Amino acid sequence: MRLTTPMGPMNMTRRTSLDASDTSALKRVWRSVFPAPLLPRADKERKRFLRDYLILHFRPPSVKEKTLSFTLSWGLGGMAATLVLLQMATGVLLKFIYVPTAVDAYASVQLIILQVPFGRLVRNLHHWCANLLVIVLLLHMLRVFFTGAFHRPRQFNWIIGLALFAMVLVFNLTGYLLPYDQLAYWAVTVVTAMMGYIPVIGNGLQRALGNGTDLAPRNLSFFYSMHTAVFPVLTAGLMGFHFWRIRKAGGLVVPREPSEPADEMPVRVPAIPDLLLREISMALTLTAAVLVFSIFVDAGLSAPANPGLSPNPVRAPWYFAGLQELLLHFHPVAAVCGIPLLAGFFLVSIPYLAYPQSTEGIWFASAGGRTQSIKTAILAVIVTAAFILADALVVKTAPWAVRMSPLIRDGILPLLLLVALTAGGVLALKKQWNAPLNQTVQSLFVAMVTTLVVLILVGVFFRGPSMRLTWPI
Numbered sequence: 001m002r003l004t005t006p007m008g009p010m011n012m013t014r015r016t017s018l019d020a021s022d023t024s025a026l027k028r029v030w031r032s033v034f035p036a037p038l039l040p041r042a043d044k045e046r047k048r049f050l051r052d053y054l055i056l057h058f059r060p061p062s063v064k065e066k067t068l069s070f071t072l073s074w075g076l077g078g079m080a081a082t083l084v085l086l087q088m089a090t091g092v093l094l095k096f097i098y099v100p101t102a103v104d105a106y107a108s109v110q111l112i113i114l115q116v117p118f119g120r121l122v123r124n125l126h127h128w129c130a131n132l133l134v135i136v137l138l139l140h141m142l143r144v145f146f147t148g149a150f151h152r153p154r155q156f157n158w159i160i161g162l163a164l165f166a167m168v169l170v171f172n173l174t175g176y177l178l179p180y181d182q183l184a185y186w187a188v189t190v191v192t193a194m195m196g197y198i199p200v201i202g203n204g205l206q207r208a209l210g211n212g213t214d215l216a217p218r219n220l221s222f223f224y225s226m227h228t229a230v231f232p233v234l235t236a237g238l239m240g241f242h243f244w245r246i247r248k249a250g251g252l253v254v255p256r257e258p259s260e261p262a263d264e265m266p267v268r269v270p271a272i273p274d275l276l277l278r279e280i281s282m283a284l285t286l287t288a289a290v291l292v293f294s295i296f297v298d299a300g301l302s303a304p305a306n307p308g309l310s311p312n313p314v315r316a317p318w319y320f321a322g323l324q325e326l327l328l329h330f331h332p333v334a335a336v337c338g339i340p341l342l343a344g345f346f347l348v349s350i351p352y353l354a355y356p357q358s359t360e361g362i363w364f365a366s367a368g369g370r371t372q373s374i375k376t377a378i379l380a381v382i383v384t385a386a387f388i389l390a391d392a393l394v395v396k397t398a399p400w401a402v403r404m405s406p407l408i409r410d411g412i413l414p415l416l417l418l419v420a421l422t423a424g425g426v427l428a429l430k431k432q433w434n435a436p437l438n439q440t441v442q443s444l445f446v447a448m449v450t451t452l453v454v455l456i457l458v459g460v461f462f463r464g465p466s467m468r469l470t471w472p473i
Contacts, residue, residue: 043270060247062268063275067252072147075282076140081239082283083133086290088232090126098178100224102217105180106304113301120298121291127299129290130172134319137165145350145445146373148359148438149253155351157245162347164238169319171235174227176317180220185305188223190316190324197332253361262360312465321459322452328467329391331411338415343448350445356436365438372433376443380450383421388458392469 067073097116099108112119141161144150150158177188196206246252254266302311316324326335359365364373391414395401401409422444429435429443464470 040272060251060271063251063271064254064266065269065274066254066263066266068269068274068278069255070278072255073143073252074139075278075286076136076143078279078282079136079286080133080140082286083129083136083290084235084239086125086129086287087133090122090129091228091232093122094126095228100178100221102180102220102305105178105220109179109181109301121294124294124297124299125290128294128297130175131318132290133168134172137168141165142449146364146442147253147255148362148365150351151355151358151360152351154245154249154253157242157249158351159348160238160242160245164235164242167231167235167238171227171231172319173317174223174231177220177223178227179301180305181302182305182309182311183300183302185307186310186314187317189310190314191320194316194320194323194327194332194336197336199333199337202337255363256361258362258367262358313463313467315459315463318456318460322455325388325455325459325463329388329410330414331407334411334415339418346444346448350441353437353441355438355441357438359438365442369439369442372435372439373442373446376446377450380447381454384451384454385458387417388454388469 094112097108097112097119099105109123112123114120144158144161173188173191177184192206196202198205254263256262315321323336323340326339329335330339362369364370395409425443425447426440429440433439435443458469461472462469
């Protein structure tokens, strides 16, 4: 029997069989939760699978075949997402034991390490994933930049990525204090003390986070609340927005040669299983590697925090060591506010500059871009190391410099030197190599990142007691 409806004829026999199959309450509940097959076999089922599940709305039904190459993205975006999930999972487990008070925090961490089954492993995982996440995000940013994945229509996603990177740094800083040992207490004290040099709002921020230049006991609860409630929600929201913007922009950029035009109609393959299998494989490999590392290498725990006895030297966390190193060479306002603001403005402006052509998908923007970037990095290492040595061995000890005002010696003169070096580099690129704007911006970016890496390495490995230069032991 067939029944004609406005939508066309309906097969009543088929409808009756469907009604019969739905008589099982368990099956009706199952279909209400999973309307599509959990193991789709055909392309049509795969697209329906992606369409029907909310979490997969961040992933496209199909991806460009050329973007599946491992060497294009190195799996860094997936690594970052995996590390965030590991952080949240291990953090939830640690919350069952940890007590966020100045009196009990250190003892609860010792309890986790010594008495809770697998507590040491969970804490090690949480610690090393947090540090590795900073490195992976930095490498991911470099990959995005050097493949030109910040051009239209991806400009704003570059800004979201920068916000995520900054969020992770603050996320890690709030978690760094929670063991409440000497290392954590004084490292965070150094960072909060830096905030006092920010004009207008610096003192207010310092009072909100501490008690003058010291951390108050109440700050541990504040850091704990931000670390376990506020920042996870903000990070998850930014990650979801970031993934959604990638999908709306058409996925990853398609790699191409400098002389090759952009492919307007690239070959696409289903995201399931082509993309999904790669993501799962990378996530499992990374998880296994971090797990093995955490089994054999413990996260440090020094003596309980003692506000009256500071260690020598007092170091900021390694990812803020570059900022601390700047403080040794520049006036505090320039080191904490001026230079970071200029660097931030430069990073935010990168996708919105009027480039003569889009270098989307082209590694290092041109055929000679890689060589130019290597030369720039080497030059930045030499100049940065020479500046540190000259400042420590000559400027800080010369009689004429000692008598000079710190504002001039550590503020105006170094800033003028920095501006002169930057302007000279830009002019050299224009005159000697006739570099277009793409290449100039790339060289400035390479110089900035290289300088930051050198400052971090010097601050971590070459600073001894009283922050004097020394060879690493």
